[in-house]
Amino acid sequence: MTKRCVKVYPRFERLWHWMQVALIMALLFTGLGLNGLHSVIPFGPAVMLHTVAALALLALWVFATFWLFTTGTWKQFIPKIEGMIEVARFYAWGVFRGEDHPYKKLFWRKHNPLQAATYFGLKWFVFPAIWVTGILYLTYNFWGQGAQGTFLISVIANLHLLAAYVIAAFVIVHVYLLTVGHGFRSHVAPMITGYDVIDLTPEQEAYLEKNEPDRLKPAK
């Protein structure tokens, strides 16, 4: 095994991530305002901003989904039990004792098992919950009528709100965990530059050197 500086996040993935950051922050901010939590932006403009940001995020997700499946990157997000206990034990105990993170980033496995499970939950349950309810919310006038409509829109709005709060909680923990291990800067840098230092098997190294030299920074 050799440590090499490899491009793990290609340009589209980084763009996807940061656009998602901007849009989710905009949606959370305007959304909480619409829910009545603050009135920094007046209600009308907040609705318009929220709608535009939501439609942009949906478009982004369409592209991301296409990208995930055409590049095979989707496999990165399939959760595995293996190693999960160790990672959980590290966050609950080892981290206070100065232990190293038990998970070593691999070329075909960017996420630790706990991370992969979290993203899996987000992608399969929380994000769909928010966009499905969001679209229903937005299109209320096409389907909602009478007492039943009023009841259904209340349920939909509450599910939308709950999903939003779950995402807010995720953002808090997600940002915090960047400070654990190698530290905030070194965790954020790969998502900006695309490069991270990971262990490569001799076969992987040889493959990359021969077929995708652009993804490797020269060995020191």
Added chain:
Amino acid sequence: MRKIRLLMTTIGLGLVLSGAGLAQQTPVPQIPGSNSTADHSKFEILKKDFKSGPEVTEACLSCHTEADDQVQMHSIHFSWDYTHPETGQKLGKRNVINSFCGSVAGNEPRCTSCHAGYGWEDMNQPPPQQSNAVDCLVCHDRSGNYTKLATGAGHPPLEAKGTTITGAKAWAVDLSKAAQSVGMPGRDNCGNCHFYGGGGDNVKHGDLSSALYDPAHDVDVHMSAVADGGEGMVCSTCHVSDQHKWDGSRYNVHAVDTTGTGKPGQRREVSTCQSCHGTEPHPVNLKGVKLNDHTDKLACQTCHIPSFARGGVPTKTLWDWSTAGKLKAGKPYSEDGYTSSTGKHLHTYLSTKGDFEYGENVQPYYAWFNGQVEYSTIDRKIDPSGVVDVNRINGTPDSPDSRIWPFKRMKGRQAYDSVNNTLVYTHVWGPTTDSAFWTNFDWAKSIKAGMKAAHQPYSGQFDFVDTYMYWPITHMVAPAKDAVDCQDCHAQDGRMQNLAGVFLPGTNPNGPVGLLGKLLVLAALAGVLLHAGLRVFSGKKGTHHD
């Protein structure tokens, strides 16, 4: 070459000048008349020295042969009688009791001063049936010189004595001048009665006041002058007439209109906003689409009339009859405790009428409304243990025939029969009777006489009960920039806070799910802080480097 050019220029100039000279000599002939093919000042029959209103009407009918029948037999302006098609209730001024001056019955010549006819002096009789009893001039006089006497059962003042229906000092009306001036009704024709309902300027409606004779643009976008950015419309621009009938009932309101504009020249039977503006009036853009979405729950008026009694004329918001009758040294007195924004002092107490409150720029009361109004008519039992609705507005959130409408909610306190539990007719006006309240200050006599005049049973026992009376707000449409803003309703304690059956985002951030969500975020924050704290405390920040 130059000479030729000079010559041509001279000739050209000469031609232009001579052309101008010709134009001055023979001006373009003017089209005769204004907006009509008839100039009524040229009719011989209208040049007579008329001695009464009915004489003028006879002259009108000599050409307009069907007008009397249209008005007399088919118009609520004349019949004051209306049977509600859905509830079957007998309504109309002839029958209902309100929370203002009470009832027409028992007070005829005063109340019928605004009748579109002449000489109706007894509500137990139908309005006068002879064809010259129709008052054409009250609606069609365009000289501005016609009016009706305040206490003359509809007749105009023919000498400078008494007051007019608007409370002004009466003058001798020149009937011939009025007759020769006739045209389509202007604002004053409608307003002189409708702006002064309830005994004074804007007392009743809240959205119909003398401010509408010549409103500023921000008071009424439709009726303000074109030069002021408005449309210069008159009442009948929207309340389009068809055989002397037009829309605008307060008993059976077109609360919902999903038909829109209709084909050209159509839809004379409604005066709805949609009949001009269509059913999707906002532009197709991000904002407009969402606003159009609101039309399934809201009347146009709800957003576009942010407050009523605008333009400097206050409306009466409370009328407490129970305090009426107090005298000072045996004499009636008044208190002027309210000053309007234009500096006018208004009565807050009158021995004749009791206590009043007023408001300007009043935020409406909002309620679901399907257009159907039920009155606490004399045949209905009231429940005096609570506030009695003088007119109940019907409508439900779940029904497609209802919208949220703005109302003026008039607070009242008025007499009722405490044994029979009905509202009562009161005899208030009658300068020569020994039972009229305004001259005798005795409720027992006034109610007894009122009930007798209306031929209704009366136990002889009375008390006072708190009442609400609802007036749909539909005039004084504000410019779009002044429309009710989203957050006026989409906020905690917003305008719709007491309205059931509507889902309104932004009004309750602390519902069960809102609280659960906040708890979740707080738990995440607490967990993170605890974790970070432990890392600091253990001295291992978890930022171990290889």
